[in-house]
Amino acid sequence: MSGNTFGTLFTVTTFGESHGPAIGCVVDGCPPGLELSEADIQLELDRRKPGTSRHVTQRQEPDTVEILSGVYQGKTTGTPIALLIRNQDQRSKDYGNITETFRPGHADFTYWNKYGIRDPRGGGRSSARLTAPVVGAAAIAKKWLKLKFGTEFKGGMTQLGDIVIPLESWGHTAANPFFAPTADQALITRLEDYMDALRKDGDSIGAKIDVVAQNVPVGLGEPIYDKLDAEIAYAMMGINAVKGVEIGAGFRCVAQKGSEHGDELTPEGFLSNNAGGILGGISTGQDITVSIAIKPTSSIRTPRRSVDKDGNPVMVETFGRHDPCVGIRATPIAEAMLALVLMDHVLRHRAQCGDVV
């Protein structure tokens, strides 16, 4: 109820702060009998981890995961699966200057006002570092969904600042440091130059990420309030720095007529996918398509006006190691959230309607 558990039947309860001893989570509700090892989880953690290129934070964290429970002789037992990741590289001194002031656009201000106390080291609990346990938990969901339905998750960056990145193929995203779904090397170079200039300026930039779930069974989602799209919106908007979420046609639907938007059906399937794979809050069996807008990082070296705890005016500039574009590492996180939503809804469907076919 304090917002640290994600999901209703397949639940992920996370804990930890950016510079505390450890971060991790407890995954509950996993079906028994799934083959699971730390390597399965490490694979996804490595896609998200910092320090993989010069365009992201230089914090060095191997993000090595330990499974503490719920697996016996290589298989899940149906009991909670606890994942533990020790923090390694906590250079807290880098953050010393922000304990008394609030960074514009940062959660500093609101945590302080809500709790009357906050752990300022690396953003404490509000750090994007806390997406690691969720990515770990989602690796379990992804594996189960893949085995059961062949479900696959794909995603990448489709816009960085003003630069639109065309979606050529999800296959390209692993070949560049931006998760850009393009093989256009000139475009990649342009992105790199853009980021280099930005870093030199001590500024940051927003991005747009698209994610897709393929081979999704029909019938997932609870109508009225726990609609599948509502839960995806909740999951995505909950990712650090996200300010907008679209399903299918998204905001384009505002200017669409019904005769254009409604996806026609034939015996061979749907003829378009403005719905983004969801109608009435329930999956149609088509690809689920999601776009999210990610704001620029609030921790920048550019000096900005703010106040301190006592309300006095101050200028704030943030040193330390930060992602100049948090959108760059957001793809595996967005995929993870989508996977967790689907996993949860498969279990919810099974409860009321029996097994998903």
Add this chain to the structure above:
Amino acid sequence: MSGNTFGTLFTVTTFGESHGPAIGCVVDGCPPGLELSEADIQLELDRRKPGTSRHVTQRQEPDTVEILSGVYQGKTTGTPIALLIRNQDQRSKDYGNITETFRPGHADFTYWNKYGIRDPRGGGRSSARLTAPVVGAAAIAKKWLKLKFGTEFKGGMTQLGDIVIPLESWGHTAANPFFAPTADQALITRLEDYMDALRKDGDSIGAKIDVVAQNVPVGLGEPIYDKLDAEIAYAMMGINAVKGVEIGAGFRCVAQKGSEHGDELTPEGFLSNNAGGILGGISTGQDITVSIAIKPTSSIRTPRRSVDKDGNPVMVETFGRHDPCVGIRATPIAEAMLALVLMDHVLRHRAQCGDVV
């Protein structure tokens, strides 16, 4: 868990189908001692009810509410408040032709696939009629928040199809049939002409709605998963026909730099509101600003390709009474969802951190 309850501490459990005997809800968690009458609730229901202009469905429903419980001598007692609205105008014969086929863009297809059975009369449970109980429940939340914090909810239509409607003042929305925040009579006429032509064509159109909460206390929202913005996204995307949600700058943040997006602070307050009143998932005390995209109605007279229950190809055209733009009546619904989210988070804040100040 089957998705018919909204909220965690201030909960609204709804029931009913478009053409069943009644619709309604049970509101649980309301603080005791609030003065409450049916008139308080009727006021909001009347803003949403059908048949108020030629641009919305002509179904005649007074939507008269009866309070069945939870109020004694004009005050809430802390026990559940049940609201009952009898359905009056159920011309089910209008829908006879759709029991065996699926309207493109409609929940017909997914309900059938999920449950193996569906109530096709008027869309059954998936009808936008089911937003009435929520609007009724939110009237209680609005009243309490107004008394406690002076919180106000405003909203209106800011785009209809291609026609952008400038936000001049929320005060204008009650003076035209579109909830348009403008006094530009020429623009209103243009909207009316547009809708008249559309209706003649048997088509429908999308819309964009903006809603704002003013005088929101600082500190609302649970970090990590039940972030205030995540819950607003969930609430909004759960409204029938919504395909996109933005908080604050929304998708504009993609092209913003950190030095532009982060709202600077002075002892007098914030200098801008790109955050839309929420940082790190917690309210800042600024206005909470939300935009939503509403798709065009799927029930249209234009014939479209589809299949029947047995998978055979059919042409579908929908007769009966429908809103040619569901966005027109969406403003009070979006306000209602925002009010319910804030109400819930006030109670959640009180639980962990003590009273909200």
Add this chain to the structure above:
Amino acid sequence: MSGNTFGTLFTVTTFGESHGPAIGCVVDGCPPGLELSEADIQLELDRRKPGTSRHVTQRQEPDTVEILSGVYQGKTTGTPIALLIRNQDQRSKDYGNITETFRPGHADFTYWNKYGIRDPRGGGRSSARLTAPVVGAAAIAKKWLKLKFGTEFKGGMTQLGDIVIPLESWGHTAANPFFAPTADQALITRLEDYMDALRKDGDSIGAKIDVVAQNVPVGLGEPIYDKLDAEIAYAMMGINAVKGVEIGAGFRCVAQKGSEHGDELTPEGFLSNNAGGILGGISTGQDITVSIAIKPTSSIRTPRRSVDKDGNPVMVETFGRHDPCVGIRATPIAEAMLALVLMDHVLRHRAQCGDVV
């Protein structure tokens, strides 16, 4: 969260006060496709309703139920099933003398202290009348469990005051006004005489009720906290006036050795049932056996010492219509709670482990 919803996946949200316009509930999570009519529900309500003998309250309530939603053409659709029971016989004047004072042993005192306001008419929300909606909801669960697994619920009174009632056969409970599982007519007469004398004295008495679930599938119950026995204890202790709950051997296990208590297994099944059908919080497939202790009614004509709202000493005697032994009508209620717990756990099992076999 305010305690008016029972269950997690098969949920019953109740509303109403003893003397308000109506009582009822919303049942959510019911599997689709179950044949259901008002007669199915009325049958169970009639077993619980008041006024059926001179030994229970003389309030006349037909408890006629109306299904408002969730059923289409005689079958459940998977959407919420709302049940409505209008209150008929609300002689509120009978309760006039208790609005300012607290009955010893009654919820008057605690409601007042918790909420600062209470509906004193007939006990308001704390009235045992509020068990009717749950009995109605459980009729749905019973029907589904019977069809699916052949599960049956039996129960009766096994002690009234000092009078122990031997369990001869559950078949006898319908043939006397006490739900006594005996055909011993002399004993029934003794119970009747006891109750007549008690009524004349203006006093009340406790009782013990036993309930059993037969043909329960193995594997129901979540280990650690939502153990099947823990949830049964919660359900039973939540019934008005219950002060003790036992599963299987119950308090007899205190004096048992392990070599005596542990039920031995053979290829033909268990040789005893000290476990009451539950081991490690999970059903074994044996009968689930439960005993509950029900305290004497607190509303009695015997004058007793108490205080009024201002803390002044007063003598309280309660007039009006009351059950001199609330235990008499408790059997169908206890059966109902047991049915709801099992139904919920079948759905929970399906979610994580797949269908129950």
Add this chain to the structure above:
Amino acid sequence: MSGNTFGTLFTVTTFGESHGPAIGCVVDGCPPGLELSEADIQLELDRRKPGTSRHVTQRQEPDTVEILSGVYQGKTTGTPIALLIRNQDQRSKDYGNITETFRPGHADFTYWNKYGIRDPRGGGRSSARLTAPVVGAAAIAKKWLKLKFGTEFKGGMTQLGDIVIPLESWGHTAANPFFAPTADQALITRLEDYMDALRKDGDSIGAKIDVVAQNVPVGLGEPIYDKLDAEIAYAMMGINAVKGVEIGAGFRCVAQKGSEHGDELTPEGFLSNNAGGILGGISTGQDITVSIAIKPTSSIRTPRRSVDKDGNPVMVETFGRHDPCVGIRATPIAEAMLALVLMDHVLRHRAQCGDVV
């Protein structure tokens, strides 16, 4: 939903198996600003830990706790508090003979049937070892309740087998290995002799435990389903091996008349406490009194009839280290559960009704 989280607003999510790498929990919803150290938690863990006398299991576990999150500069921050306890003494070979068979009275049988897989080492997840994290979490609740309301938790063994132990003073429980609330040394010796004989016989025995909460604020508990007594019953019945729960007069109320049972009120307070401090599911401000029945350990050296996984008849005798009376170490666990229930209900009260006074 899979039963590994206790509580609704102050939640404890546990993980771990008896012989896995670690056990622990995530505590969510703790109010910010509470001074908290590992020593606060260790104190309670030490009261429960094994190996403290010859009458309990000889497994050597220091149960050293590490706080992984949620505390900054010695104070809780409002974010999740993760507790980690590494398992040390896992002599799994002791359990080799039970992987293929089911101990009578043990969860072996039901885990296997529910999940199709189980971790047999030391009882896996069903081990009483898993009460350690809850005791740790409850130390936080106890500290907060003590500071806020002066609430104290007391408890002890009041019956071992046939031997009734009179409650002289809770102060005596720390002075003997049984948590017996007596200073009668002859009685203690009798208990020791009884246990020594039992151990020699390879058998086990049941026990009765009483716990009390003192200085409880009035008004805690949600009426109807989440009644305070219902939640206590749920919490207590969920402790390993518990088969019965009583509040206040418990089963004695069956033979009580209303004129005897109902606790009279005077301006100076209640004159008795048959209610056990709870009326209508809400705390009265009196001591909350609870009794529980604990069955004898199922792991005994006495050979017993059972079956193996394939249904073949076998004789089972359990070697390894076991508590011959699990009731002996149950007192701190029962206190812990009671503390967690009260803590949760304080937060729930604050949410709806404002701060508890």
